[in-house]
Amino acid sequence: MSGAGEGPGEGTGLIPGLGDVPRAPAEEPAAKARPKPKAKPKPARKGARRPAESLPVARVAVDMSLPHLDRPFDYLVPVELDGRTVPGCRVRVRFAGQLVDGLVLERVAESDHEGRLSYLERVTSSEPVLGTEVAALAREVADRYAGTFADVLRLAIPPRHARVEAEEPPERAEGAEGAVAGLEKGPGPWAEYPAGPSFLKALGEGRAPRAVWTALPGPGWRAAIARAVAVALAGGRGALVVMADGRDVARMDEALAAELGEGRHVALTAELGPAERYRRWLAVRRGTVRVAVGTRAAMFAPVEDLGLVVLWDDGDDVHAEPHAPYPHPREVLALRAHRARAGALIGGFTRTTEATQLVETGWAHALAADRLRVRAVMPRVRPAGDDAELARDGAARTARLTHLAFQTARQALEHGPVLVQVPRRGYLPGLACGRCRTPARCGACQGPLSMTSAHAAPYCRWCGRIAGDWNCPECGFLHVRAVVVGARRTAEELGRAFPGVPVRTSGREAVLERIDDERALVVATPGAEPAAERGGGYAAALLLDGWVLLGRADLRAGEETLRRWMNAAALVRPAAPVVVAADGALAPVQALVRWDPVTYAERELDERREVGFPPAARMASLTGTPAAIREFLSGARLPEGAEVLGPVPAGDKERALVRVPRPAGQALAKALREAQGVRSARKAPESVRVQIDPLELI
DNA sequence: TCAATCCGTATC
């Protein structure tokens, strides 16, 4: 290989004791070489490396996530690596005595650095993996989240796979050479939205329309996204689509294939494995394909000449990146859209308060169908929480079905499958007889019993009555125990309530893609609902145990419950019945009944504004030991108006919250970054985890 | 007054 002649090991070890020689002029490089045999003309040894003639300095982003070292470092490009050292390529450099990976940001003629520069040790690969757009984006994201450039790059650039890199680029698929049909094909699904055609038009003309899109219920949204992507592509630009999970990506992949043909896009998901993932990512990076769809890691996909970013269901908590600096795709895609002058489409059946904020600040337009159109297709939702009467049928009663739910399901099963949404395992702290396991119910209204603590008396979740004198109607036992009712148990009970009807389950561990049965009960946990495509959707849906979701002590409980309900209810046929087991007077239930997530989100945002919670305010959480947090806060120069809440115990650590008015968000991130820098420079032994806009807040 | 040692800081 080139340059291997000057073996890296040669001349590396200093001769012991040499340091004892009288102080030599510090600037003299020869001080390092053997002092005596000057006579030798130039046998190439390490000290004899020469810099490249043109642009001899490489600015390198070293792979170090220490906050105080979060800046580029300059290295000399040795002449033998001149050709291979291209902007964006991976290199190895000696940094603070050790060899570390780095990426070349650019090559320049000279350095600002006062001291002496080291040489690049080697070029790992000449493949330019870091382009200018992603480099600038990574810097911006690091600043926004008080994190480091290196941490963001670790999320943005997949590990190298040398064999894949060396492969011949795959053949373009048949038909991938022709033009994509753009605006001339008409607005398609966008005709249903008054602002749809103008959104597409702007996109096709190379402008940057930005919309928060409330999609009509039903499966049409995928085709709508595919259409928007096609229009961006026909206009000569690329597109990026981010979905919550692999199942959604697979289905979006199909929709894109139907719209664009094969070979014009790639799907990027975690389950691909390193080789295939790198292969597809490289195809995007090299500009071989210009459309990418994927889960959250795809938010950084280096799509060339980006014209459109799409995020579906931005309220889904799986979008939240679990690795530092915890960037959220909604923020990252918004930053990218801005930077690339690309269009943006943030869509879902519901509205997050964050997306609502984007509309209220004027960053994006609201894109929704007319009320008339919504009313025509929306499910007919009926709350069953106030319908205290359980089904008289014994089996239906055990299955926690109210009379209304039971009747609705029975009738709908004549026409097609029925979806039953149940909370995830562990969400339902139900009570049962301690001896025979019969579910414990309220003596007055038959509602489910619950307990706040192990020694308190059970109380009714529906009517609130204390059931201190409970005894089991089956065996007479006097004590209750906690039970977890998951999807499987519910399925068994439903099977008994509807003899002869097949029952399918779909949950976290075993997710069903789709359901083809003419007639079946489909029990699913939120987010795992299979699509029912035959006949255009489910004939009905039952949303059970809604109080469990609403009762969570979480700032987002209402918003999140509505999101889960609407995502399930959107899978029923137009105007089909949906029964929700919750009190019809509650705001999220009202929003579901009226199919109006926008008004709900606007009210929610107003309330957050009043109490100063995100997204109306910007927050950061600091997690660590009490001493570390105290130290961190005393060293941080927080912006004007910053308010510290806590710290409060959080697991084995403590957590403090810092809250600032929204305009001070940037200043807050900067202050936290500096405080981290000071601590890491001091090698503070206990680290503090900084998370900006954490998803879960008590 | 000098050298050995300690400590903090930068790391190209």
Place this chain on the structure above:
DNA sequence: ATACGGATTGAC
């Protein structure tokens, strides 16, 4: 991690 500079300490 490790190298370096400046400050500090201890012995002459």
